[in-house]
Amino acid sequence: MTKWDKLASEQIIQNTIKALEQNGIEVTVVNSGKEAKKKVLEFIPKGSEVMTMTSITLDTVGLSEEINQTVRKFKPVRDKLYAMDRNTQVQEMNRLGAAPEFVMGSVHAITEDGHVLIASKTGSQLPAYSFGALHVIWVVGAQKIVKNTDEGIKRI
Secondary structure, eight states, X not given: OOGGGOOOOHHHHHHHHHHHXXXXXXXXXXXXXXXXXXXXXXXXXXXXXXXXXXXXXXHHHTHHHHHHTSSOSSEEHHHHHHHXXXXXXXXXXXXXXXXXXXXXXXXXXXXXXXXXXXOOSSSTHHHIIIIIOSEEXXXXXXXXXXXXXXXXXXXX
């Protein structure tokens, strides 16, 4: 197990939750990936437009597949993006990905003082996360909690 696979202690988790909430981030805690998937699906009304960002976490808990590939409970933004022509519709694609009704993904680190760190190869996640989406849902494991920003950057 590497340093980045170690789960935070219960006390650190509780302190981090308080810090996140003080920073305006609502937190729901579950005990497993299966519970996370169930809880996230409860948050999103059927028929909603949902953009799933590239995320190993979402893939692992089965949310990417549930949103994008199963019986159509939702309107996956990825379907619309895949149907568009990158050569002629790039601006429309940017708008669609930047401002969905719901965006779902993960973060790379959460600091104990309640800050989230996100890295993105293309930057495509950042507009939706920071201001474009009406609702942002992050699925994050306790192994992503770090002491501070410096440690979070190392984790990235």
